[in-house]
Amino acid sequence: MKFKTIIEPFKIKMVEPILMSTEEMRIQFLKDAHYNTFLLSSDQVIIDLLTDSGTSAMSNTQWSGMMLGDESYAGASSWFKLEKSIRDLTGMPYILPTHQGRAAERILYGTIGRKGKTFISNTHFDTTRANIEFSGAEAIDIPVKIENSNEHFRGDMDVDQLKELIKIKGAENIAAVILTVTNNSGGGQPVSMKNAKEISEICKAHHILLILDGCRIAENSYFVKHYESAYHDYSYRDIAIELCTLADGFVMSAKKDGMVNMGGFLALRNQELADACKNLLIITEGFTTYGGLSGRDMEALAIGLVEVFHPDYLHYRIVSTTYLGEHLHKLGVPVILPVGGHAVYIDAAKMYPHIPLDEYPGQALVGEMYRVGGVRSVEVGSVMFGKYDEQGKLIPAARELVRLALPRRVYTQSHLDYVIEVFEHLMKEKSNVRGYKITKETKFLRHFTAHFIPLQSELVEQKVI
Ligand code: F0G
Numbered sequence: 001m002k003f004k005t006i007i008e009p010f011k012i013k014m015v016e017p018i019l020m021s022t023e024e025m026r027i028q029f030l031k032d033a034h035y036n037t038f039l040l041s042s043d044q045v046i047i048d049l050l051t052d053s054g055t056s057a058m059s060n061t062q063w064s065g066m067m068l069g070d071e072s073y074a075g076a077s078s079w080f081k082l083e084k085s086i087r088d089l090t091g092m093p094y095i096l097p098t099h100q101g102r103a104a105e106r107i108l109y110g111t112i113g114r115k116g117k118t119f120i121s122n123t124h125f126d127t128t129r130a131n132i133e134f135s136g137a138e139a140i141d142i143p144v145k146i147e148n149s150n151e152h153f154r155g156d157m158d159v160d161q162l163k164e165l166i167k168i169k170g171a172e173n174i175a176a177v178i179l180t181v182t183n184n185s186g187g188g189q190p191v192s193m194k195n196a197k198e199i200s201e202i203c204k205a206h207h208i209l210l211i212l213d214g215c216r217i218a219e220n221s222y223f224v225k226h227y228e229s230a231y232h233d234y235s236y237r238d239i240a241i242e243l244c245t246l247a248d249g250f251v252m253s254a255k256k257d258g259m260v261n262m263g264g265f266l267a268l269r270n271q272e273l274a275d276a277c278k279n280l281l282i283i284t285e286g287f288t289t290y291g292g293l294s295g296r297d298m299e300a301l302a303i304g305l306v307e308v309f310h311p312d313y314l315h316y317r318i319v320s321t322t323y324l325g326e327h328l329h330k331l332g333v334p335v336i337l338p339v340g341g342h343a344v345y346i347d348a349a350k351m352y353p354h355i356p357l358d359e360y361p362g363q364a365l366v367g368e369m370y371r372v373g374g375v376r377s378v379e380v381g382s383v384m385f386g387k388y389d390e391q392g393k394l395i396p397a398a399r400e401l402v403r404l405a406l407p408r409r410v411y412t413q414s415h416l417d418y419v420i421e422v423f424e425h426l427m428k429e430k431s432n433v434r435g436y437k438i439t440k441e442t443k444f445l446r447h448f449t450a451h452f453i454p455l456q457s458e459l460v461e462q463k464v465i
Helices: 024-033 060-066 077-090 101-112 128-132 159-169 195-204 217-227 237-243 271-284 293-308 309-329 363-371 413-428 458-463
Strands: 094-098 118-121 139-141 175-179 210-213 247-253 264-268 344-346 378-380 399-405 434-438 451-454
Touching: 024 363, 060 293, 077 094, 077 101, 077 237, 077 264, 077 293, 094 101, 101 128, 101 175, 101 264, 101 271, 118 159, 128 139, 159 175, 159 195, 159 413, 175 195, 175 293, 195 210, 195 237, 217 237, 217 309, 309 344, 309 413, 344 363, 363 378, 363 399, 363 413, 363 434
Parallel strands: 118 139, 118 175, 175 210, 210 247
Antiparallel strands: 094 264, 247 264, 344 399, 378 399, 434 451
């Protein structure tokens, strides 16, 4: 018998209470946090959709694995388990453990990047770009254009642009092509195997290093299995293994599909490159058999990398994200469609067309979600990526998005129903919402610490000021 109700494929053994704050309390919390939800304390949040990174709930098997953690400095048994688990997935011989994804990025891109070199990606994540630029190299994004894309794989890389860039820059000046699966900064959209194969062939023909940023590789495999007919009969894990055969290296923030709260690694095929990276690893992360990880973390990650491919888990995972996205879409919320794997992205400029871009419609939506329902999300728009011109006028980001990222195995359907109900209220009050002005900011990554004040909203004036 087939049931239409898809349940969370787990039982809850340990719970973390949520403080059910009132709107009045949240208005004060928001004011105290200078209207920046990064500055809230987590117990002021009812549903935390800030990120899916490091926020997963671990399984009983992972927790029991932690008790076996071998904390030896060199040659810990936990390391050999982790190394095997990563080799079985990536097929790559050289594995370097790191404390999180950006450490692996810094080691690899710091080794192969320098002034005059170019990195090309479907979309560089912000830490990836920062590490590349820190090395002196440049980072160019070439996401597929929507009009040329397969509707299920909007995370693909633009193959024609890749060929063109190789001609312009010269293959010898391209340090690496980085394929990010799924494409987080590009709306969490998946990448097709077809696209990955084309890119791999081009890179091989020009002797260019192809790196996978695979922090959401299991979620990407779900879309490949269901939307690329050649892969219908494959297991999710075999799809991921095949994807890895196309690349020369693999960088992973294990805080996503590794199902752990901290961890990362770098896997490589080339011994010379691995040796150069190991030097940096030892200087900055730790010895080669633990990197930045404790033995117990390595045990949990070795198990997480297997659990994440379980069909019941992955089905529940993608169905939950789609459930949230489709219900919001039905309410008329301008959701980016199709919904990606780990998050629902909302176009805040479309939701609040009356708020000018230099009054940050995305930040306004983030503030409203918190005020109305205690739901925390993140702006991925002009607060995060905006720059100023010489006159101090804002050059807005390409898009004003708000990301609702779902932690893995943490929230149930009723939590998501609550978020949907919050949006019912937000849609009714849409035209009353006003934007924000930034009163304090840092030069880099200002979104983490900026202070805001709300602009003359009647609602805000009555209740806050
Ligand atoms: N690559 C991608 C595609 C990511 O999404 C992230 C992190 C990283 C690299 C860096 O990994 O955080 O372990 O150092 N993304 C988080 C997010 C922060 O919220 O999307 P890290």
